[in-house]
Amino acid sequence: MKSSRPSLEQIFETHIQTLCLSLRPNTVAEYRYIGRRFFAYLRTAFPEVHRLSQLRRDPHLLSWFRWLSEQQPPLSNTTRFHYLIRLRRLLHSLPANHSIQPDFIRREDFPVQPRYLPRPLSLQEDQLLQQELKRTDNLVANALLLMRATGIRIGECLDLSLDCLRQLEPDRWALHVPLGKLHTERLVPADPELRQIVERILALRASAPPSYLAKSQPLLLP
Known part of the structure; x- marks a missing residue:
């Protein structure tokens, strides 16, 4: 059968x-x-x-x-x-x-998968993060503080020139952001805190080994 x-x-x-x-x-x-x-x-x-x-x-x-x-x-x-x-x-x-x-x-x-935006930091988390970055106080930490203070992108931060901090008037300063994703250069107002961050980056940069700076002479961040 x-x-x-x-x-x-x-x-x-x-x-x-x-x-x-x-x-x-x-x-x-x-x-x-x-x-x-x-x-x-x-x-x-x-x-x-x-x-x-x-x-x-x-x-x-x-x-x-x-x-x-x-x-x-x-x-x-x-x-x-x-x-x-x-x-x-x-x-x-x-x-x-x-x-x-x-x-x-x-x-x-396959259906398109949803893409979720990252959750923003709370005020307390943001303050704790700033405190930790200031405590760390190296080039990377100060670069992150600079990005937070200005809202510039990572690529724009890496492309900042040594003379990116510009004095427009006796009491008016701005950060010059070069041509980037938006295909335009711009000036971001620089308050005393932002100027202090840039000055700290310059000081840390000056103490870096010459070999570390060899390929980044015109840039703020080595």
Whole structure:
């Protein structure tokens, strides 16, 4: 008597059992959950699919991607990205006798991941950071204080010239910021604290070894 072929669910459950040997239980549970969601969708949307050889990127996978994006309440991009990663791993790591096309899930199928802006420092954290930089009092620490006081970028700070501090009037000073990302040079008002930072950088620079300054003669920061 000819034995019946294993169902899609049975094939993947057997494969997931082998993953238990190398993955944590929580990770295996995630694979099992995502696999079951995918096959539940297939049974509903494409009941004629019973074997892996019948599985196609279009329409089966593409329809599932669309279905995920239409869920209510909506799934986040991070969650959908996670689903696709797990399912792709399951499909690609199947034994050779169950191999499928390698491009079932492609790079362009993954939703864009959210990019979060860094959290700003609190007033207390900012004060503590300034205290630590002043206590450290080396070239790097003073360069960071200079950037904080002026809002200039890292590249702009590295490109500051030795004579970047300019006296515009008897009681009016400015920091000359050279051409940078904004494609324009500019003058940043320099209060006494900022002038003190620049003077400290010049003093620290003067005490640096000549070899350290060899390639940065015209620049404020070696």
